[in-house]
Amino acid sequence: MRYDVGMSLRDRKRARVRQSLVDAATELFERDGYERTTVADIAAAADIGTRTFFSYFASKEELLFPESDRRVQATVDAIAARDPEDSPVEVLIRALYLTGVDSDDLTDRLAALRLRLIREVPAVRGRALQIQLDAQQQIAAHLAEAFPEQLDRVKAGALVGAFVGAVTGAVQVVMEDLPAHHDPKEMRAAVEEATGVALRPWMTTRPH
Amino acid sequence: MRYDVGMSLRDRKRARVRQSLVDAATELFERDGYERTTVADIAAAADIGTRTFFSYFASKEELLFPESDRRVQATVDAIAARDPEDSPVEVLIRALYLTGVDSDDLTDRLAALRLRLIREVPAVRGRALQIQLDAQQQIAAHLAEAFPEQLDRVKAGALVGAFVGAVTGAVQVVMEDLPAHHDPKEMRAAVEEATGVALRPWMTTRPH
DNA sequence: CACGATAGCTGCATCCAGTGCAGAATTGCA
């Protein structure tokens, strides 16, 4: 996909530099490790001044989550485009499925690196959790708005929290337990089964 | 409660200094704000060298969570002391209720401060989320061990994640709604109600 | 009580992330 249509020259240039920062960082993080790579290194590799780095990303961690809002937006859109027949739970399931972990996380190089760093580097994990919580809140707000009669904001928060929590909890264990090189299909199946069990009480209306 | 029985003089002294660090920090954070208080300030207020601070707490944030392990331990104990009749879900509900937010978080000065800073300071929120995730994993591991036939580790992860996610998701919303409004009674009631809402779906067997 | 061993304390030097500022450079536009 191209994002640069309709942008001014300035904006296109800016987008290019931004991308080259991400690329350079990916390269360096893989080669030297996250902590041993300094912001100055990254900036130098992308051929900009160190100070300028911070006009593209607010922090070193931010670099690893360059489109975190797109995910949320996609989920929110999926909620907006819901089937009127669907219950909140069904809408949520579909929305999360559409934009789930499986989209590209295992092919994309940055995504793979990110997964590793989330496990290994506390600062990165912390940032990831914050982004996730933020996303949850936004999704919950929209879900509550979409079902004003069936959900108040507290219930929506609980519902979204339960879903995201279940998936995260399961994924966490799977990634720790199974020695890395494991069939993605199998991992996914395990996670789905586990979340199904954990969330059964929420699925008052019957399975898919 | 006293924790200092059976400790050597060295250990008691150390515990005293540790406590005075927490006290000094609480004071300063309340007076000047978290970000404007430096580690050097805290150390000076507690009358130790700046460098020494880091032999008591690994970071500035850590100071705000001085007994995060005790919570986890209590929950784990509650799982160990389970009623053999109870299902995993019931055990989990009881364990969380026993050690829940309601224990002291609203009377204790540090705890109140912590709640505010979690909302206001990203770095603190990040650390809190990490601690929570960590706790989840430990609890899940023990729960799986307690119910070897009914839960594998992945399912336990999903279940605990769903529980904690639901509660935090609901509480988050509640706390946002009543801003800075410091009446502990009211807060507690709101939190309890949110918890109830969040866990209701799992309470198939009737209320207490 | 004395004494050596050990653990803890401290200052110093150093690294790195992140910010404010002011001037230079670049781009957009008339």
Next chain:
DNA sequence: TGCAATTCTGCACTGGATGCAGCTATCGTG
């Protein structure tokens, strides 16, 4: 081409965090 608005960049500085080396206090033993 020239002017205005953005953006880039170096510089100076703050604050958190770590390694190190030497000092001090505590501990257990004789």
